Amino acid sequence: MSDILLARKALARRILEGDGKASRSERRAAFDNSGLAEPLSSLVNKVARHAYRVTDEDFAAVRASSLSEDQIFEVVVCAAIGEATRQYDMATAALEAALRDETRKDEHAARNPR
Amino acid sequence: MRLEILDSGHGFSTKALFALIRTVSRQPVLDVIKLVKYRADFYGEPMGVITQDAMRGPSTWSVGDRELMAAFVAKANQCEFSTKAHSAVAQGAYRDERKVSAVLSDLDSASVEEPLRATLLMLRKLTREYAVDMNDMRAVLAAGASRQQIEDALAVCFSFNVIGRLADAFGFFVPGPKAIEAGAKYLLARGYR
Numbered sequence: 001m002s003d004i005l006l007a008r009k010a011l012a013r014r015i016l017e018g019d020g021k022a023s024r025s026e027r028r029a030a031f032d033n034s035g036l037a038e039p040l041s042s043l044v045n046k047v048a049r050h051a052y053r054v055t056d057e058d059f060a061a062v063r064a065s066s067l068s069e070d071q072i073f074e075v076v077v078c079a080a081i082g083e084a085t086r087q088y089d090m091a092t093a094a095l096e097a098a099l100r101d102e103t104r105k106d107e108h109a110a111r112n113p114r
Numbered sequence: 115m116r117l118e119i120l121d122s123g124h125g126f127s128t129k130a131l132f133a134l135i136r137t138v139s140r141q142p143v144l145d146v147i148k149l150v151k152y153r154a155d156f157y158g159e160p161m162g163v164i165t166q167d168a169m170r171g172p173s174t175w176s177v178g179d180r181e182l183m184a185a186f187v188a189k190a191n192q193c194e195f196s197t198k199a200h201s202a203v204a205q206g207a208y209r210d211e212r213k214v215s216a217v218l219s220d221l222d223s224a225s226v227e228e229p230l231r232a233t234l235l236m237l238r239k240l241t242r243e244y245a246v247d248m249n250d251m252r253a254v255l256a257a258g259a260s261r262q263q264i265e266d267a268l269a270v271c272f273s274f275n276v277i278g279r280l281a282d283a284f285g286f287f288v289p290g291p292k293a294i295e296a297g298a299k300y301l302l303a304r305g306y307r
Contacts, residue, residue: 004164004269011160020156043283049244051282052192059116069119070153076283077157083244084275091236091246091268098251099261 012085015078021070030075031082039065040075047076048083115145116285120152139300141293145286146195146277161276166306168269175266177302178207179230182214183270186234189218190241193278195286200274202298232257233267240271 016027029035033048039061046054062072115121124132128151132143150158169180181204188196197218204214216224221234232254240246254264289297 004167004272007160007164007167008272011164014160015156018156047279047283050192051279054116054283054285056116056285069117069123073117073119073152074156077280080276080279080283081161083279084272087240087244087275088268088272090244091240091251091271092265094246094248095251095261095264095268097248098255101248101252102255 008085008088011081015074015081020074021068022074026071027074027078030078031085033079033082040067043072044075044079047079051080115148115287116283120145120148120284124148124151139293139296141296142289144199144289144293144297145284146199146281146297149280149284149286161273162307164269165273165277168266168273170305173266174260174263175230176207178204178210180266180270181207182217182230183234183237183267184274185214185218186221187237187241187271187274188278190238191275191278191282193282195281195288196274196278198288198294199297202294203301206298206302228257229254229259229263233259233264236264237267237271241275 012031016024016031020027022030026036026040030040030044033044036044039058043054043058043062046058059072063069067075131151132148135143135147150162152158169184170177173180175183181200185197185200185204188200201214201218205211208214213224213226217226217234221231221238224231226234236246236250236254239250251264255261259267
Protein backbone atom coordinates (compact mmCIF):
# COMPACT_ATOMS: atom_id res chain seq x y z
CA MET A 1 0.00 0.00 0.00
CA SER A 2 1.26 3.45 -0.72
CA ASP A 3 1.90 5.71 2.24
CA ILE A 4 -1.37 7.39 3.22
CA LEU A 5 0.55 10.25 4.84
CA LEU A 6 0.08 12.59 1.88
CA ALA A 7 -3.61 11.76 1.54
CA ARG A 8 -4.16 12.29 5.28
CA LYS A 9 -2.36 15.63 5.10
CA ALA A 10 -4.54 16.67 2.15
CA LEU A 11 -7.68 15.73 4.09
CA ALA A 12 -6.56 17.63 7.20
CA ARG A 13 -5.60 20.66 5.10
CA ARG A 14 -9.01 20.67 3.40
CA ILE A 15 -11.11 20.43 6.53
CA LEU A 16 -8.99 22.77 8.65
CA GLU A 17 -7.64 25.38 6.24
CA GLY A 18 -10.03 25.29 3.28
CA ASP A 19 -13.27 27.23 2.88
CA GLY A 20 -16.08 26.30 5.22
CA LYS A 21 -19.20 27.55 6.95
CA ALA A 22 -17.72 27.08 10.43
CA SER A 23 -14.76 29.27 11.28
CA ARG A 24 -11.27 27.82 10.94
CA SER A 25 -10.74 28.23 14.68
CA GLU A 26 -13.93 26.25 15.41
CA ARG A 27 -12.88 23.49 13.04
CA ARG A 28 -9.40 23.35 14.55
CA ALA A 29 -10.83 23.26 18.09
CA ALA A 30 -13.17 20.41 17.09
CA PHE A 31 -10.26 18.52 15.51
CA ASP A 32 -8.23 18.96 18.72
CA ASN A 33 -11.28 18.35 20.97
CA SER A 34 -10.14 21.34 22.97
CA GLY A 35 -11.17 24.92 23.60
CA LEU A 36 -14.84 24.86 22.57
CA ALA A 37 -17.69 26.26 24.65
CA GLU A 38 -20.85 24.34 25.56
CA PRO A 39 -22.95 22.88 24.08
CA LEU A 40 -20.60 22.26 21.16
CA SER A 41 -17.82 20.93 23.39
CA SER A 42 -20.06 18.12 24.69
CA LEU A 43 -21.04 17.03 21.20
CA VAL A 44 -17.46 17.15 19.94
CA ASN A 45 -16.18 15.21 22.95
CA LYS A 46 -18.81 12.53 22.42
CA VAL A 47 -17.92 12.21 18.75
CA ALA A 48 -14.26 11.84 19.66
CA ARG A 49 -14.56 9.51 22.64
CA HIS A 50 -17.80 7.51 22.31
CA ALA A 51 -19.80 8.49 19.26
CA TYR A 52 -22.43 5.80 19.85
CA ARG A 53 -23.66 7.90 22.78
CA VAL A 54 -24.51 10.93 20.64
CA THR A 55 -28.22 11.74 20.86
CA ASP A 56 -30.83 13.86 19.09
CA GLU A 57 -30.70 16.14 22.13
CA ASP A 58 -27.00 16.82 21.58
CA PHE A 59 -27.81 18.03 18.07
CA ALA A 60 -30.84 20.02 19.25
CA ALA A 61 -28.70 21.82 21.84
CA VAL A 62 -26.10 22.78 19.24
CA ARG A 63 -28.78 23.95 16.80
CA ALA A 64 -30.28 26.08 19.56
CA SER A 65 -26.91 27.80 19.97
CA SER A 66 -27.47 29.16 16.45
CA LEU A 67 -25.11 26.91 14.54
CA SER A 68 -26.34 26.03 11.06
CA GLU A 69 -26.56 22.45 9.81
CA ASP A 70 -23.55 23.02 7.57
CA GLN A 71 -21.51 24.31 10.48
CA ILE A 72 -22.48 21.28 12.58
CA PHE A 73 -21.62 18.97 9.66
CA GLU A 74 -18.13 20.44 9.40
CA VAL A 75 -17.46 20.46 13.13
CA VAL A 76 -18.52 16.81 13.55
CA VAL A 77 -16.36 15.73 10.60
CA CYS A 78 -13.38 17.57 12.12
CA ALA A 79 -13.96 15.94 15.52
CA ALA A 80 -14.02 12.43 14.02
CA ILE A 81 -10.93 12.95 11.89
CA GLY A 82 -9.07 14.59 14.76
CA GLU A 83 -9.55 11.62 17.10
CA ALA A 84 -8.68 9.10 14.37
CA THR A 85 -5.54 11.11 13.62
CA ARG A 86 -4.42 11.13 17.27
CA GLN A 87 -4.86 7.37 17.50
CA TYR A 88 -3.04 6.79 14.21
CA ASP A 89 -0.12 9.05 15.20
CA MET A 90 0.21 7.44 18.62
CA ALA A 91 0.20 3.92 17.13
CA THR A 92 2.79 4.71 14.45
CA ALA A 93 5.03 6.30 17.11
CA ALA A 94 4.69 3.13 19.23
CA LEU A 95 5.59 1.02 16.19
CA GLU A 96 8.68 3.13 15.49
CA ALA A 97 9.75 2.78 19.13
CA ALA A 98 9.31 -1.00 19.02
CA LEU A 99 11.35 -1.26 15.81
CA ARG A 100 14.13 0.96 17.21
CA ASP A 101 14.23 -1.22 20.30
CA GLU A 102 14.52 -4.39 18.17
CA THR A 103 17.39 -2.88 16.19
CA ARG A 104 19.19 -1.86 19.40
CA LYS A 105 18.88 -5.38 20.79
CA ASP A 106 20.13 -6.93 17.54
CA GLU A 107 23.15 -4.62 17.54
CA HIS A 108 23.87 -5.40 21.18
CA ALA A 109 23.68 -9.15 20.48
CA ALA A 110 26.05 -8.77 17.49
CA ARG A 111 28.58 -6.90 19.61
CA ASN A 112 28.35 -9.38 22.47
CA PRO A 113 28.21 -12.90 20.99
CA ARG A 114 27.87 -15.67 23.57
CA MET B 115 -30.26 11.18 9.95
CA ARG B 116 -29.80 13.98 12.40
CA LEU B 117 -28.97 16.62 9.78
CA GLU B 118 -31.54 17.32 7.08
CA ILE B 119 -28.86 18.55 4.70
CA LEU B 120 -27.39 15.04 4.62
CA ASP B 121 -30.76 13.57 3.68
CA SER B 122 -31.95 16.10 1.16
CA GLY B 123 -29.44 18.90 0.70
CA HIS B 124 -27.67 17.47 -2.34
CA GLY B 125 -27.52 19.10 -5.75
CA PHE B 126 -29.67 18.11 -8.71
CA SER B 127 -27.17 15.73 -10.34
CA THR B 128 -26.53 13.90 -7.05
CA LYS B 129 -30.27 13.51 -6.49
CA ALA B 130 -30.55 12.07 -10.01
CA LEU B 131 -27.75 9.63 -9.15
CA PHE B 132 -29.62 8.57 -5.99
CA ALA B 133 -32.76 7.94 -8.06
CA LEU B 134 -30.71 5.75 -10.40
CA ILE B 135 -29.22 3.82 -7.45
CA ARG B 136 -32.71 3.22 -6.03
CA THR B 137 -33.97 1.99 -9.41
CA VAL B 138 -31.06 -0.32 -10.16
CA SER B 139 -30.52 -1.75 -6.66
CA ARG B 140 -34.20 -1.67 -5.67
CA GLN B 141 -32.93 -0.56 -2.25
CA PRO B 142 -32.90 2.82 -0.52
CA VAL B 143 -29.69 4.83 -0.82
CA LEU B 144 -27.50 4.08 2.20
CA ASP B 145 -26.83 6.99 4.52
CA VAL B 146 -23.09 6.53 4.08
CA ILE B 147 -23.51 7.32 0.37
CA LYS B 148 -25.57 10.41 1.21
CA LEU B 149 -22.78 11.55 3.55
CA VAL B 150 -19.91 11.17 1.11
CA LYS B 151 -21.89 12.87 -1.66
CA TYR B 152 -22.80 15.92 0.43
CA ARG B 153 -20.34 18.76 -0.29
CA ALA B 154 -18.00 16.01 -1.43
CA ASP B 155 -15.00 18.32 -1.76
CA PHE B 156 -15.03 18.87 2.03
CA TYR B 157 -15.11 15.25 3.24
CA GLY B 158 -16.21 12.56 0.78
CA GLU B 159 -13.59 13.03 -1.92
CA PRO B 160 -10.42 13.49 0.18
CA MET B 161 -11.54 10.75 2.58
CA GLY B 162 -12.35 8.44 -0.35
CA VAL B 163 -8.74 8.59 -1.52
CA ILE B 164 -7.56 7.35 1.89
CA THR B 165 -10.21 4.65 2.29
CA GLN B 166 -9.76 3.30 -1.23
CA ASP B 167 -6.01 3.02 -0.66
CA ALA B 168 -6.41 1.44 2.77
CA MET B 169 -9.05 -1.08 1.67
CA ARG B 170 -8.16 -1.85 -1.94
CA GLY B 171 -4.60 -0.63 -2.47
CA PRO B 172 -1.65 -3.05 -2.64
CA SER B 173 -1.15 -4.89 0.66
CA THR B 174 -0.16 -8.36 1.82
CA TRP B 175 -3.42 -8.34 3.79
CA SER B 176 -6.23 -9.67 1.62
CA VAL B 177 -9.36 -7.61 0.93
CA GLY B 178 -11.18 -10.00 3.30
CA ASP B 179 -8.61 -9.38 6.05
CA ARG B 180 -8.97 -5.61 5.70
CA GLU B 181 -12.76 -5.73 5.63
CA LEU B 182 -12.62 -7.92 8.74
CA MET B 183 -10.39 -5.31 10.42
CA ALA B 184 -12.93 -2.64 9.45
CA ALA B 185 -15.79 -4.62 10.99
CA PHE B 186 -13.68 -5.37 14.06
CA VAL B 187 -12.78 -1.71 14.63
CA ALA B 188 -16.45 -0.80 14.10
CA LYS B 189 -17.49 -3.34 16.71
CA ALA B 190 -14.91 -2.00 19.17
CA ASN B 191 -16.44 1.45 18.58
CA GLN B 192 -19.93 -0.05 19.09
CA CYS B 193 -21.00 1.18 15.65
CA GLU B 194 -23.83 -1.07 14.51
CA PHE B 195 -24.01 0.24 10.93
CA SER B 196 -20.34 -0.27 10.08
CA THR B 197 -20.12 -3.59 11.93
CA LYS B 198 -22.98 -5.04 9.88
CA ALA B 199 -21.93 -3.45 6.60
CA HIS B 200 -18.30 -4.56 6.74
CA SER B 201 -19.02 -7.98 8.20
CA ALA B 202 -21.04 -8.57 5.04
CA VAL B 203 -18.20 -7.33 2.82
CA ALA B 204 -15.66 -9.50 4.67
CA GLN B 205 -17.93 -12.53 4.35
CA GLY B 206 -18.24 -11.89 0.63
CA ALA B 207 -14.50 -11.42 0.18
CA TYR B 208 -13.55 -14.52 2.18
CA ARG B 209 -16.56 -16.52 0.94
CA ASP B 210 -16.66 -17.66 4.57
CA GLU B 211 -19.41 -16.49 6.89
CA ARG B 212 -18.25 -18.51 9.90
CA LYS B 213 -14.74 -17.04 10.03
CA VAL B 214 -16.08 -13.49 10.27
CA SER B 215 -18.68 -14.38 12.89
CA ALA B 216 -16.11 -16.31 14.93
CA VAL B 217 -13.61 -13.44 14.98
CA LEU B 218 -16.24 -10.86 15.89
CA SER B 219 -17.76 -12.97 18.67
CA ASP B 220 -14.56 -14.38 20.24
CA LEU B 221 -11.21 -13.48 18.76
CA ASP B 222 -9.24 -15.63 21.23
CA SER B 223 -10.85 -18.89 20.12
CA ALA B 224 -11.35 -18.04 16.43
CA SER B 225 -9.35 -19.98 13.88
CA VAL B 226 -7.24 -17.24 12.27
CA GLU B 227 -3.56 -16.81 11.46
CA GLU B 228 -1.52 -15.47 14.38
CA PRO B 229 -0.31 -12.27 12.66
CA LEU B 230 -3.93 -11.34 11.93
CA ARG B 231 -5.09 -12.22 15.45
CA ALA B 232 -2.31 -10.15 17.06
CA THR B 233 -3.03 -7.23 14.72
CA LEU B 234 -6.74 -7.30 15.56
CA LEU B 235 -5.95 -7.38 19.29
CA MET B 236 -3.77 -4.28 18.92
CA LEU B 237 -6.44 -2.49 16.87
CA ARG B 238 -9.06 -3.29 19.50
CA LYS B 239 -6.90 -1.89 22.28
CA LEU B 240 -6.15 1.25 20.27
CA THR B 241 -9.84 1.76 19.49
CA ARG B 242 -11.18 1.08 22.97
CA GLU B 243 -8.45 2.71 25.04
CA TYR B 244 -7.37 5.39 22.52
CA ALA B 245 -3.76 4.31 23.07
CA VAL B 246 -1.18 1.59 22.44
CA ASP B 247 2.48 1.47 23.41
CA MET B 248 5.76 -0.09 22.33
CA ASN B 249 4.98 -3.38 24.08
CA ASP B 250 1.70 -3.75 22.18
CA MET B 251 3.60 -3.32 18.92
CA ARG B 252 6.31 -5.75 20.01
CA ALA B 253 3.60 -8.39 20.50
CA VAL B 254 2.28 -7.88 16.97
CA LEU B 255 5.79 -8.05 15.47
CA ALA B 256 6.57 -11.18 17.53
CA ALA B 257 3.42 -12.84 16.15
CA GLY B 258 4.86 -12.46 12.66
CA ALA B 259 3.24 -9.31 11.28
CA SER B 260 5.62 -7.12 9.30
CA ARG B 261 6.10 -3.38 9.76
CA GLN B 262 4.25 -2.79 6.49
CA GLN B 263 1.36 -5.00 7.54
CA ILE B 264 1.01 -3.07 10.80
CA GLU B 265 1.08 0.24 8.94
CA ASP B 266 -1.53 -1.06 6.51
CA ALA B 267 -3.75 -2.18 9.38
CA LEU B 268 -3.42 1.24 11.04
CA ALA B 269 -4.57 2.85 7.78
CA VAL B 270 -7.71 0.68 7.86
CA CYS B 271 -8.20 1.60 11.51
CA PHE B 272 -7.87 5.32 10.70
CA SER B 273 -10.56 5.12 8.03
CA PHE B 274 -13.01 3.23 10.19
CA ASN B 275 -12.36 5.31 13.25
CA VAL B 276 -13.59 8.21 11.14
CA ILE B 277 -16.47 6.47 9.35
CA GLY B 278 -17.86 4.75 12.46
CA ARG B 279 -17.85 7.99 14.43
CA LEU B 280 -19.70 9.81 11.65
CA ALA B 281 -22.20 6.96 11.26
CA ASP B 282 -23.14 7.16 14.94
CA ALA B 283 -22.94 10.93 15.30
CA PHE B 284 -25.11 11.62 12.24
CA GLY B 285 -27.46 8.77 13.16
CA PHE B 286 -27.19 6.48 10.15
CA PHE B 287 -30.21 4.27 9.62
CA VAL B 288 -29.19 0.61 9.97
CA PRO B 289 -30.81 -1.09 6.98
CA GLY B 290 -32.04 -4.67 6.68
CA PRO B 291 -30.08 -7.62 5.30
CA LYS B 292 -31.01 -7.04 1.63
CA ALA B 293 -29.71 -3.48 1.57
CA ILE B 294 -26.59 -4.50 3.51
CA GLU B 295 -25.99 -7.29 1.00
CA ALA B 296 -26.47 -4.95 -1.97
CA GLY B 297 -24.00 -2.48 -0.41
CA ALA B 298 -21.46 -5.25 0.21
CA LYS B 299 -21.64 -6.41 -3.40
CA TYR B 300 -21.12 -2.84 -4.59
CA LEU B 301 -18.07 -2.33 -2.34
CA LEU B 302 -16.54 -5.61 -3.48
CA ALA B 303 -17.06 -4.78 -7.13
CA ARG B 304 -16.33 -1.04 -7.15
CA GLY B 305 -14.42 -0.13 -3.99
CA TYR B 306 -14.66 3.15 -2.13
CA ARG B 307 -14.49 5.82 -4.83
